[in-house]
Amino acid sequence: MNWTAIAAIYRFEMARFFRTLMQSFLSPVLSTSLYFVVFGAAIGSRIDQVEGVAYGAFIVPGLIMLSVMTQAISNASFGIYFPKFIGTIYELLSAPVNFLEIVLGYVGAAATKALFIGVVILITASLFVDLTIAHPFAMMLFLVLTCVSFALLGFIIGVWAKNFEQLQLVPLLIVTPLVFLGGSFYSISMLPTIWQKITLFNPVVYLISGFRWSFFGTSDVPVGFSLLAIGGFTLLCLGAIWWIFKTGWRIRA
Protein backbone atom coordinates (compact mmCIF):
# COMPACT_ATOMS: atom_id res chain seq x y z
CA MET A 1 0.00 0.00 0.00
CA ASN A 2 1.29 3.42 -1.00
CA TRP A 3 0.19 5.24 2.16
CA THR A 4 2.14 8.36 1.27
CA ALA A 5 0.12 8.65 -1.92
CA ILE A 6 -3.16 8.16 -0.09
CA ALA A 7 -2.19 10.87 2.36
CA ALA A 8 -1.15 13.18 -0.48
CA ILE A 9 -4.49 12.81 -2.25
CA TYR A 10 -6.38 13.17 1.00
CA ARG A 11 -4.54 16.33 1.99
CA PHE A 12 -4.87 17.86 -1.46
CA GLU A 13 -8.61 17.25 -1.43
CA MET A 14 -9.02 18.57 2.10
CA ALA A 15 -7.17 21.74 1.08
CA ARG A 16 -10.03 22.51 -1.30
CA PHE A 17 -12.41 22.12 1.63
CA PHE A 18 -10.39 24.40 3.89
CA ARG A 19 -10.18 27.08 1.20
CA THR A 20 -13.96 27.36 1.46
CA LEU A 21 -14.27 26.52 5.12
CA MET A 22 -16.59 29.37 6.03
CA GLN A 23 -18.94 28.40 3.25
CA SER A 24 -18.69 24.71 4.15
CA PHE A 25 -19.50 25.56 7.73
CA LEU A 26 -22.11 28.28 7.40
CA SER A 27 -24.39 26.73 4.84
CA PRO A 28 -25.31 23.62 6.90
CA VAL A 29 -25.71 25.73 10.03
CA LEU A 30 -28.00 28.10 8.20
CA SER A 31 -30.08 25.45 6.43
CA THR A 32 -30.47 23.41 9.63
CA SER A 33 -31.64 26.44 11.51
CA LEU A 34 -34.15 27.12 8.75
CA TYR A 35 -35.46 23.56 8.91
CA PHE A 36 -36.06 23.97 12.61
CA VAL A 37 -37.84 27.23 12.14
CA VAL A 38 -40.07 25.77 9.41
CA PHE A 39 -40.56 22.13 10.44
CA GLY A 40 -39.88 22.32 14.13
CA ALA A 41 -41.86 25.43 14.94
CA ALA A 42 -44.55 25.58 12.25
CA ILE A 43 -45.32 21.89 11.74
CA GLY A 44 -43.99 20.61 15.05
CA SER A 45 -46.42 22.77 16.94
CA ARG A 46 -49.23 20.76 15.25
CA ILE A 47 -47.67 17.28 15.24
CA ASP A 48 -46.40 17.30 18.79
CA GLN A 49 -44.95 13.77 19.08
CA VAL A 50 -43.91 10.91 16.80
CA GLU A 51 -43.41 7.50 18.46
CA GLY A 52 -43.02 9.18 21.78
CA VAL A 53 -40.36 11.63 20.58
CA ALA A 54 -40.91 15.37 20.26
CA TYR A 55 -41.22 16.16 16.55
CA GLY A 56 -38.37 18.66 16.65
CA ALA A 57 -36.01 15.98 17.94
CA PHE A 58 -37.53 13.28 15.73
CA ILE A 59 -36.45 14.99 12.51
CA VAL A 60 -32.83 15.51 13.62
CA PRO A 61 -31.48 12.13 12.43
CA GLY A 62 -33.25 12.52 9.10
CA LEU A 63 -31.92 16.04 8.69
CA ILE A 64 -28.39 14.90 9.39
CA MET A 65 -28.76 11.99 6.97
CA LEU A 66 -30.16 14.22 4.25
CA SER A 67 -27.18 16.58 4.45
CA VAL A 68 -24.57 13.91 4.96
CA MET A 69 -25.74 11.87 1.98
CA THR A 70 -25.97 14.78 -0.42
CA GLN A 71 -22.66 16.25 0.81
CA ALA A 72 -20.82 12.94 0.57
CA ILE A 73 -22.08 12.44 -2.97
CA SER A 74 -21.43 15.94 -4.19
CA ASN A 75 -17.97 16.18 -2.60
CA ALA A 76 -16.82 12.82 -3.92
CA SER A 77 -18.33 13.23 -7.37
CA PHE A 78 -16.87 16.69 -7.77
CA GLY A 79 -13.55 15.52 -6.34
CA ILE A 80 -12.95 13.02 -9.12
CA TYR A 81 -14.90 14.80 -11.86
CA PHE A 82 -12.89 18.00 -11.53
CA PRO A 83 -9.50 16.38 -12.38
CA LYS A 84 -11.15 14.75 -15.38
CA PHE A 85 -12.60 18.09 -16.42
CA ILE A 86 -9.40 20.14 -16.07
CA GLY A 87 -7.11 17.32 -17.18
CA THR A 88 -5.10 16.87 -13.98
CA ILE A 89 -6.22 13.24 -13.92
CA TYR A 90 -3.18 12.47 -16.09
CA GLU A 91 -1.11 12.63 -12.95
CA LEU A 92 -3.23 10.12 -11.04
CA LEU A 93 -3.22 7.74 -13.95
CA SER A 94 0.54 7.93 -14.41
CA ALA A 95 1.37 7.63 -10.71
CA PRO A 96 2.41 4.37 -9.05
CA VAL A 97 -0.93 4.00 -7.28
CA ASN A 98 -3.66 1.42 -7.63
CA PHE A 99 -7.41 1.91 -7.61
CA LEU A 100 -7.81 1.26 -3.93
CA GLU A 101 -5.34 4.00 -3.04
CA ILE A 102 -7.01 6.52 -5.31
CA VAL A 103 -10.41 5.64 -3.86
CA LEU A 104 -9.18 5.79 -0.28
CA GLY A 105 -7.75 9.26 -0.86
CA TYR A 106 -10.75 10.75 -2.63
CA VAL A 107 -13.51 8.94 -0.80
CA GLY A 108 -11.75 9.40 2.53
CA ALA A 109 -11.62 13.15 2.01
CA ALA A 110 -15.22 13.38 0.79
CA ALA A 111 -16.44 11.27 3.71
CA THR A 112 -14.50 13.44 6.15
CA LYS A 113 -16.14 16.59 4.82
CA ALA A 114 -19.58 15.00 5.01
CA LEU A 115 -18.87 13.80 8.54
CA PHE A 116 -17.78 17.27 9.55
CA ILE A 117 -21.01 18.71 8.23
CA GLY A 118 -23.05 15.99 9.94
CA VAL A 119 -21.45 16.87 13.26
CA VAL A 120 -22.00 20.58 12.69
CA ILE A 121 -25.69 19.93 12.07
CA LEU A 122 -25.94 17.75 15.13
CA ILE A 123 -24.46 20.48 17.27
CA THR A 124 -26.65 23.15 15.68
CA ALA A 125 -29.72 20.99 16.22
CA SER A 126 -28.88 20.43 19.86
CA LEU A 127 -29.15 24.21 20.30
CA PHE A 128 -32.79 24.07 19.18
CA VAL A 129 -34.07 20.86 20.74
CA ASP A 130 -33.36 18.54 23.65
CA LEU A 131 -31.38 15.63 22.31
CA THR A 132 -30.30 12.49 24.07
CA ILE A 133 -28.42 9.88 22.09
CA ALA A 134 -29.30 6.36 23.23
CA HIS A 135 -26.47 4.55 21.44
CA PRO A 136 -23.64 7.02 20.72
CA PHE A 137 -21.24 4.44 19.28
CA ALA A 138 -23.86 3.00 16.98
CA MET A 139 -24.74 6.56 16.00
CA MET A 140 -21.15 7.29 14.99
CA LEU A 141 -20.90 3.96 13.20
CA PHE A 142 -24.01 4.66 11.13
CA LEU A 143 -22.85 8.17 10.41
CA VAL A 144 -19.39 7.12 9.28
CA LEU A 145 -20.71 4.22 7.21
CA THR A 146 -23.21 6.50 5.52
CA CYS A 147 -20.51 9.08 4.77
CA VAL A 148 -18.24 6.43 3.28
CA SER A 149 -20.83 4.55 1.25
CA PHE A 150 -22.38 7.66 -0.25
CA ALA A 151 -18.93 9.07 -0.99
CA LEU A 152 -18.27 5.82 -2.88
CA LEU A 153 -21.48 6.33 -4.81
CA GLY A 154 -20.44 9.92 -5.48
CA PHE A 155 -17.08 8.73 -6.77
CA ILE A 156 -18.84 6.49 -9.28
CA ILE A 157 -21.10 9.34 -10.36
CA GLY A 158 -18.07 11.59 -10.82
CA VAL A 159 -16.37 9.01 -13.04
CA TRP A 160 -19.55 8.43 -15.00
CA ALA A 161 -20.47 12.09 -15.54
CA LYS A 162 -19.46 13.64 -18.84
CA ASN A 163 -20.51 17.16 -17.92
CA PHE A 164 -21.64 19.26 -15.01
CA GLU A 165 -25.34 18.61 -15.70
CA GLN A 166 -24.88 14.89 -15.33
CA LEU A 167 -22.92 15.52 -12.19
CA GLN A 168 -25.97 17.20 -10.66
CA LEU A 169 -28.50 14.86 -12.20
CA VAL A 170 -28.22 11.74 -10.05
CA PRO A 171 -28.18 13.55 -6.70
CA LEU A 172 -31.07 15.73 -7.81
CA LEU A 173 -33.30 13.17 -9.50
CA ILE A 174 -32.58 10.07 -7.49
CA VAL A 175 -30.92 10.69 -4.17
CA THR A 176 -32.87 13.68 -2.90
CA PRO A 177 -36.28 12.05 -3.58
CA LEU A 178 -35.15 8.79 -2.03
CA VAL A 179 -33.99 10.61 1.07
CA PHE A 180 -37.14 12.69 1.39
CA LEU A 181 -39.30 9.62 0.84
CA GLY A 182 -37.07 7.56 3.11
CA GLY A 183 -38.66 8.77 6.30
CA SER A 184 -36.42 11.74 7.02
CA PHE A 185 -39.31 13.74 8.38
CA TYR A 186 -41.83 11.07 9.35
CA SER A 187 -42.06 7.54 10.59
CA ILE A 188 -43.04 5.12 7.85
CA SER A 189 -45.68 3.73 10.23
CA MET A 190 -47.53 6.99 9.53
CA LEU A 191 -47.96 5.98 5.85
CA PRO A 192 -50.89 4.02 4.34
CA THR A 193 -50.19 0.25 4.38
CA ILE A 194 -49.50 -0.01 0.66
CA TRP A 195 -46.89 2.77 0.83
CA GLN A 196 -45.30 1.18 3.86
CA LYS A 197 -44.62 -1.87 1.62
CA ILE A 198 -43.36 0.14 -1.35
CA THR A 199 -41.14 2.20 0.89
CA LEU A 200 -39.22 -0.90 1.91
CA PHE A 201 -37.64 -0.93 -1.58
CA ASN A 202 -36.05 2.39 -0.79
CA PRO A 203 -32.57 1.64 0.59
CA VAL A 204 -32.44 4.98 2.37
CA VAL A 205 -35.27 3.86 4.67
CA TYR A 206 -32.93 1.35 6.29
CA LEU A 207 -30.22 3.91 6.87
CA ILE A 208 -32.46 6.53 8.39
CA SER A 209 -34.29 3.96 10.47
CA GLY A 210 -31.05 2.58 11.88
CA PHE A 211 -29.67 6.02 12.49
CA ARG A 212 -32.83 7.12 14.24
CA TRP A 213 -32.71 4.01 16.39
CA SER A 214 -29.25 5.02 17.60
CA PHE A 215 -30.82 8.25 18.88
CA PHE A 216 -34.16 7.16 20.29
CA GLY A 217 -34.00 3.38 20.55
CA THR A 218 -36.97 2.87 18.22
CA SER A 219 -36.87 1.98 14.56
CA ASP A 220 -39.08 1.35 11.53
CA VAL A 221 -37.12 -1.76 10.49
CA PRO A 222 -34.86 -4.04 12.55
CA VAL A 223 -31.41 -2.55 13.16
CA GLY A 224 -29.69 -5.64 11.78
CA PHE A 225 -31.39 -4.97 8.43
CA SER A 226 -30.09 -1.44 8.51
CA LEU A 227 -26.52 -2.59 9.03
CA LEU A 228 -26.88 -5.24 6.33
CA ALA A 229 -28.30 -2.70 3.91
CA ILE A 230 -25.51 -0.19 4.42
CA GLY A 231 -22.84 -2.90 4.36
CA GLY A 232 -24.24 -4.35 1.15
CA PHE A 233 -24.48 -0.93 -0.44
CA THR A 234 -20.84 -0.21 0.44
CA LEU A 235 -19.69 -3.49 -1.09
CA LEU A 236 -21.74 -2.86 -4.21
CA CYS A 237 -20.10 0.53 -4.71
CA LEU A 238 -16.63 -0.89 -4.07
CA GLY A 239 -17.27 -3.61 -6.63
CA ALA A 240 -18.37 -1.06 -9.20
CA ILE A 241 -15.27 1.04 -8.58
CA TRP A 242 -13.02 -1.99 -8.84
CA TRP A 243 -14.59 -2.73 -12.22
CA ILE A 244 -14.16 0.90 -13.32
CA PHE A 245 -10.45 0.83 -12.69
CA LYS A 246 -9.99 -2.64 -14.13
CA THR A 247 -11.59 -1.65 -17.41
CA GLY A 248 -10.56 2.01 -17.35
CA TRP A 249 -14.21 2.91 -18.04
CA ARG A 250 -14.47 6.65 -18.71
CA ILE A 251 -11.05 7.21 -17.18
CA ARG A 252 -8.47 5.63 -19.46
CA ALA A 253 -8.70 5.91 -23.23
Add this chain to the structure above:
Amino acid sequence: MAAILSIKDLQKTYEGGFQALKGVNLDIEEGEILALLGPNGAGKTTLISTICGITTPSSGSVTVGGHDILEDFRAARSLIGLVPQEINLEPFETVWNSVRFSRGLFGKPRNDALIEEILRKLSLWDKRKSQIKELSGGMKRRVLIAKALSHDPRILFLDEPTAGVDVELRKDMWDVVAELKRDGVTIILTTHYIEEAEAIADRVGVITSGEILLVQEKEQLMRQLGQKQLEVQLVETLSEVPDPLRTYGVSLREDGRALIYTYDTNAERTGITALLNEVAAAGLTLADVQTRQSSLEDIFVGLVSGDNT
Protein backbone atom coordinates in the same frame (compact mmCIF):
# COMPACT_ATOMS: atom_id res chain seq x y z
CA MET B 1 24.53 0.58 -22.58
CA ALA B 2 21.33 -1.09 -21.44
CA ALA B 3 17.97 0.09 -22.69
CA ILE B 4 16.09 1.80 -19.87
CA LEU B 5 12.94 1.89 -21.97
CA SER B 6 12.06 -0.85 -24.37
CA ILE B 7 8.98 -0.73 -26.59
CA LYS B 8 8.03 -3.83 -28.54
CA ASP B 9 5.45 -3.88 -31.29
CA LEU B 10 3.24 -1.44 -29.44
CA GLN B 11 -0.16 -0.89 -30.99
CA LYS B 12 -2.95 1.38 -29.92
CA THR B 13 -6.39 1.48 -31.45
CA TYR B 14 -8.72 4.02 -29.89
CA GLU B 15 -12.30 3.14 -29.06
CA GLY B 16 -13.62 4.70 -32.25
CA GLY B 17 -11.46 2.25 -34.20
CA PHE B 18 -8.72 4.72 -35.08
CA GLN B 19 -5.28 3.13 -35.00
CA ALA B 20 -2.92 5.72 -33.55
CA LEU B 21 0.10 3.43 -33.08
CA LYS B 22 0.86 0.78 -35.66
CA GLY B 23 3.45 -1.41 -34.04
CA VAL B 24 6.11 0.81 -32.53
CA ASN B 25 9.51 -0.65 -31.70
CA LEU B 26 11.97 1.54 -29.87
CA ASP B 27 14.81 1.10 -27.40
CA ILE B 28 16.01 4.07 -25.43
CA GLU B 29 19.33 4.01 -23.69
CA GLU B 30 19.90 5.24 -20.20
CA GLY B 31 21.08 8.83 -20.07
CA GLU B 32 20.32 9.81 -23.64
CA ILE B 33 18.09 12.55 -24.97
CA LEU B 34 15.77 11.33 -27.66
CA ALA B 35 13.70 13.76 -29.67
CA LEU B 36 10.58 12.34 -31.27
CA LEU B 37 9.95 14.43 -34.30
CA GLY B 38 6.68 14.27 -36.14
CA PRO B 39 3.78 16.30 -37.45
CA ASN B 40 0.56 16.88 -35.52
CA GLY B 41 -1.47 13.72 -35.16
CA ALA B 42 1.55 11.48 -35.69
CA GLY B 43 0.91 9.62 -32.45
CA LYS B 44 3.58 11.21 -30.24
CA THR B 45 1.24 11.96 -27.35
CA THR B 46 -0.46 8.60 -27.71
CA LEU B 47 2.91 6.86 -27.48
CA ILE B 48 3.87 8.75 -24.33
CA SER B 49 0.43 8.32 -22.77
CA THR B 50 0.54 4.60 -23.33
CA ILE B 51 3.97 4.24 -21.76
CA CYS B 52 2.90 6.31 -18.76
CA GLY B 53 -0.39 4.52 -18.11
CA ILE B 54 -2.84 7.18 -19.25
CA THR B 55 -4.07 5.10 -22.14
CA THR B 56 -4.08 1.32 -22.31
CA PRO B 57 -2.09 -0.43 -25.03
CA SER B 58 -4.04 -2.58 -27.49
CA SER B 59 -1.13 -4.96 -27.97
CA GLY B 60 2.62 -5.14 -27.60
CA SER B 61 4.73 -4.57 -24.52
CA VAL B 62 6.73 -1.86 -22.83
CA THR B 63 9.31 -2.22 -20.09
CA VAL B 64 10.75 0.62 -18.06
CA GLY B 65 13.96 -0.18 -16.25
CA GLY B 66 13.12 -3.82 -16.91
CA HIS B 67 9.65 -3.56 -15.35
CA ASP B 68 6.60 -4.29 -17.44
CA ILE B 69 4.28 -1.26 -17.48
CA LEU B 70 1.20 -3.37 -16.85
CA GLU B 71 2.33 -6.24 -14.64
CA ASP B 72 4.79 -4.23 -12.60
CA PHE B 73 3.26 -0.78 -13.00
CA ARG B 74 4.39 0.54 -9.63
CA ALA B 75 8.08 -0.05 -10.27
CA ALA B 76 7.77 1.14 -13.87
CA ARG B 77 5.87 4.34 -13.11
CA SER B 78 8.07 5.23 -10.15
CA LEU B 79 10.88 5.82 -12.62
CA ILE B 80 8.91 8.13 -14.87
CA GLY B 81 8.23 11.84 -14.78
CA LEU B 82 5.72 13.20 -17.27
CA VAL B 83 5.29 16.74 -18.50
CA PRO B 84 2.09 16.66 -20.55
CA GLN B 85 1.46 18.64 -23.68
CA GLU B 86 -1.60 20.39 -22.31
CA ILE B 87 -1.32 22.67 -19.30
CA ASN B 88 -3.33 20.63 -16.83
CA LEU B 89 -3.17 22.16 -13.38
CA GLU B 90 -5.50 22.74 -10.46
CA PRO B 91 -6.04 26.49 -10.80
CA PHE B 92 -6.82 27.31 -7.18
CA GLU B 93 -3.93 25.48 -5.60
CA THR B 94 -0.59 27.10 -4.87
CA VAL B 95 2.58 26.23 -6.74
CA TRP B 96 4.16 24.81 -3.62
CA ASN B 97 1.24 22.55 -2.72
CA SER B 98 0.87 21.30 -6.27
CA VAL B 99 4.49 20.26 -6.47
CA ARG B 100 4.46 18.76 -3.00
CA PHE B 101 1.35 16.79 -3.92
CA SER B 102 3.11 15.25 -6.91
CA ARG B 103 5.98 14.01 -4.79
CA GLY B 104 3.59 12.48 -2.27
CA LEU B 105 1.50 10.88 -5.00
CA PHE B 106 4.57 9.01 -6.16
CA GLY B 107 5.06 7.70 -2.65
CA LYS B 108 8.17 9.69 -1.88
CA PRO B 109 8.67 11.10 1.62
CA ARG B 110 8.37 14.82 2.10
CA ASN B 111 11.49 16.71 1.08
CA ASP B 112 11.07 20.47 1.19
CA ALA B 113 14.73 21.14 0.43
CA LEU B 114 14.48 19.27 -2.84
CA ILE B 115 11.30 21.05 -3.85
CA GLU B 116 12.92 24.38 -3.05
CA GLU B 117 15.88 23.46 -5.22
CA ILE B 118 13.60 22.51 -8.12
CA LEU B 119 11.52 25.66 -7.82
CA ARG B 120 14.62 27.82 -7.72
CA LYS B 121 16.10 26.08 -10.73
CA LEU B 122 12.90 26.74 -12.67
CA SER B 123 12.67 30.36 -11.45
CA LEU B 124 9.44 29.61 -9.61
CA TRP B 125 10.63 30.17 -6.08
CA ASP B 126 9.18 33.68 -5.86
CA LYS B 127 5.85 32.31 -7.04
CA ARG B 128 5.64 29.38 -4.67
CA LYS B 129 2.76 30.89 -2.71
CA SER B 130 0.83 32.06 -5.75
CA GLN B 131 -2.25 30.28 -6.94
CA ILE B 132 -1.62 28.64 -10.28
CA LYS B 133 -4.32 30.65 -12.00
CA GLU B 134 -2.27 33.78 -11.32
CA LEU B 135 0.70 32.52 -13.34
CA SER B 136 1.61 33.17 -16.96
CA GLY B 137 1.51 30.36 -19.50
CA GLY B 138 5.27 29.88 -19.42
CA MET B 139 5.28 29.69 -15.64
CA LYS B 140 2.51 27.11 -15.67
CA ARG B 141 4.53 24.96 -17.99
CA ARG B 142 7.44 25.20 -15.59
CA VAL B 143 5.15 24.15 -12.75
CA LEU B 144 4.35 21.04 -14.78
CA ILE B 145 8.06 20.37 -15.09
CA ALA B 146 8.59 20.95 -11.37
CA LYS B 147 5.82 18.47 -10.60
CA ALA B 148 7.40 15.87 -12.86
CA LEU B 149 10.83 16.41 -11.30
CA SER B 150 9.56 16.40 -7.72
CA HIS B 151 9.81 12.64 -7.40
CA ASP B 152 13.30 12.13 -8.83
CA PRO B 153 12.39 10.43 -12.10
CA ARG B 154 15.03 8.48 -14.00
CA ILE B 155 13.14 9.05 -17.24
CA LEU B 156 11.51 12.32 -18.12
CA PHE B 157 8.93 12.69 -20.87
CA LEU B 158 8.48 16.19 -22.21
CA ASP B 159 5.53 16.37 -24.59
CA GLU B 160 6.07 19.42 -26.77
CA PRO B 161 7.60 21.40 -23.91
CA THR B 162 8.28 24.47 -25.97
CA ALA B 163 5.13 24.72 -28.06
CA GLY B 164 3.85 28.27 -27.71
CA VAL B 165 6.73 29.23 -25.46
CA ASP B 166 8.81 32.35 -26.11
CA VAL B 167 12.42 32.19 -27.20
CA GLU B 168 13.82 33.17 -23.82
CA LEU B 169 11.98 30.42 -21.98
CA ARG B 170 12.82 27.91 -24.67
CA LYS B 171 16.50 28.51 -24.04
CA ASP B 172 15.94 28.17 -20.28
CA MET B 173 14.14 24.92 -20.84
CA TRP B 174 16.99 23.57 -22.94
CA ASP B 175 19.39 24.48 -20.14
CA VAL B 176 17.26 22.57 -17.65
CA VAL B 177 17.24 19.58 -19.97
CA ALA B 178 21.01 19.73 -20.37
CA GLU B 179 21.42 19.86 -16.60
CA LEU B 180 19.13 16.87 -16.11
CA LYS B 181 21.15 14.96 -18.64
CA ARG B 182 24.26 15.69 -16.62
CA ASP B 183 22.49 14.12 -13.65
CA GLY B 184 21.96 11.03 -15.75
CA VAL B 185 18.23 11.45 -16.42
CA THR B 186 17.00 9.92 -19.64
CA ILE B 187 14.90 12.40 -21.59
CA ILE B 188 12.35 11.81 -24.29
CA LEU B 189 10.86 14.91 -25.79
CA THR B 190 8.45 15.36 -28.62
CA THR B 191 8.50 18.29 -30.92
CA HIS B 192 7.65 19.32 -34.39
CA TYR B 193 10.48 21.80 -34.55
CA ILE B 194 13.55 20.36 -36.20
CA GLU B 195 15.66 23.12 -34.58
CA GLU B 196 14.68 21.88 -31.17
CA ALA B 197 15.76 18.35 -31.93
CA GLU B 198 18.93 19.79 -33.37
CA ALA B 199 19.64 21.88 -30.30
CA ILE B 200 19.35 19.27 -27.57
CA ALA B 201 18.90 15.71 -28.76
CA ASP B 202 21.43 12.91 -28.97
CA ARG B 203 19.17 10.85 -31.18
CA VAL B 204 16.17 11.74 -33.25
CA GLY B 205 13.22 9.48 -33.99
CA VAL B 206 10.86 10.40 -36.77
CA ILE B 207 7.25 9.37 -36.34
CA THR B 208 4.31 9.78 -38.73
CA SER B 209 0.89 8.13 -38.81
CA GLY B 210 1.65 5.94 -35.82
CA GLU B 211 4.87 4.51 -37.18
CA ILE B 212 8.47 5.23 -36.33
CA LEU B 213 10.17 5.76 -39.62
CA LEU B 214 13.70 6.01 -38.36
CA VAL B 215 15.78 6.55 -35.27
CA GLN B 216 19.16 8.02 -35.91
CA GLU B 217 22.04 9.75 -34.24
CA LYS B 218 21.31 13.42 -34.53
CA GLU B 219 24.61 14.17 -36.28
CA GLN B 220 23.81 11.71 -39.00
CA LEU B 221 20.31 13.00 -39.53
CA MET B 222 21.50 16.57 -39.65
CA ARG B 223 23.99 15.63 -42.30
CA GLN B 224 21.20 14.27 -44.39
CA LEU B 225 19.16 17.34 -43.75
CA GLY B 226 22.14 19.44 -44.72
CA GLN B 227 22.35 17.80 -48.10
CA LYS B 228 21.61 19.66 -51.26
CA GLN B 229 21.24 18.54 -54.81
CA LEU B 230 22.80 20.31 -57.73
CA GLU B 231 21.24 19.70 -61.10
CA VAL B 232 23.43 20.60 -64.04
CA GLN B 233 21.29 20.80 -67.15
CA LEU B 234 23.06 20.16 -70.42
CA VAL B 235 22.57 21.07 -74.01
CA GLU B 236 23.74 17.58 -74.95
CA THR B 237 21.88 14.36 -74.27
CA LEU B 238 24.04 11.73 -72.57
CA SER B 239 23.60 8.00 -72.36
CA GLU B 240 25.93 7.58 -69.39
CA VAL B 241 27.93 9.65 -66.91
CA PRO B 242 31.29 10.64 -68.51
CA ASP B 243 34.27 8.89 -66.91
CA PRO B 244 35.98 11.84 -65.19
CA LEU B 245 32.72 12.72 -63.41
CA ARG B 246 32.11 9.26 -61.95
CA THR B 247 34.43 9.89 -59.03
CA TYR B 248 32.04 12.64 -57.88
CA GLY B 249 29.20 10.18 -57.46
CA VAL B 250 27.20 12.04 -60.06
CA SER B 251 24.10 10.44 -61.51
CA LEU B 252 22.29 11.04 -64.74
CA ARG B 253 18.74 12.29 -64.94
CA GLU B 254 16.36 9.88 -66.65
CA ASP B 255 16.15 11.83 -69.88
CA GLY B 256 19.94 12.05 -70.03
CA ARG B 257 19.93 15.85 -70.21
CA ALA B 258 21.10 16.68 -66.71
CA LEU B 259 23.68 15.55 -64.17
CA ILE B 260 22.67 15.31 -60.53
CA TYR B 261 25.19 15.88 -57.79
CA THR B 262 24.48 15.57 -54.06
CA TYR B 263 26.65 17.51 -51.67
CA ASP B 264 26.84 18.46 -48.03
CA THR B 265 26.34 22.14 -47.22
CA ASN B 266 28.02 21.63 -43.85
CA ALA B 267 31.18 20.25 -45.42
CA GLU B 268 34.22 22.47 -45.77
CA ARG B 269 34.30 21.94 -49.50
CA THR B 270 31.21 21.25 -51.51
CA GLY B 271 33.19 20.19 -54.57
CA ILE B 272 30.99 22.25 -56.85
CA THR B 273 33.78 24.26 -58.46
CA ALA B 274 35.82 21.20 -59.28
CA LEU B 275 32.77 19.42 -60.62
CA LEU B 276 31.83 22.29 -62.93
CA ASN B 277 35.43 22.45 -64.18
CA GLU B 278 35.25 18.75 -65.00
CA VAL B 279 31.97 19.28 -66.83
CA ALA B 280 33.60 21.96 -68.96
CA ALA B 281 36.69 19.83 -69.48
CA ALA B 282 34.50 16.97 -70.68
CA GLY B 283 33.33 19.31 -73.43
CA LEU B 284 29.76 19.58 -72.18
CA THR B 285 27.72 22.76 -72.48
CA LEU B 286 25.70 24.05 -69.55
CA ALA B 287 22.11 24.95 -70.26
CA ASP B 288 21.16 25.80 -66.70
CA VAL B 289 22.03 25.07 -63.06
CA GLN B 290 19.62 24.43 -60.18
CA THR B 291 20.02 23.52 -56.53
CA ARG B 292 17.51 21.94 -54.21
CA GLN B 293 17.63 21.66 -50.40
CA SER B 294 16.58 18.31 -48.99
CA SER B 295 14.05 19.11 -46.26
CA LEU B 296 12.52 17.09 -43.49
CA GLU B 297 9.66 16.50 -45.90
CA ASP B 298 12.09 15.01 -48.42
CA ILE B 299 13.33 12.67 -45.75
CA PHE B 300 9.77 11.71 -44.85
CA VAL B 301 8.91 11.10 -48.48
CA GLY B 302 12.12 9.18 -49.00
CA LEU B 303 11.43 7.03 -45.97
CA VAL B 304 7.85 6.32 -46.89
CA SER B 305 8.74 5.29 -50.44
CA GLY B 306 11.60 3.30 -48.91
CA ASP B 307 14.50 4.48 -51.08
CA ASN B 308 16.34 6.62 -48.57
CA THR B 309 18.92 5.68 -45.89
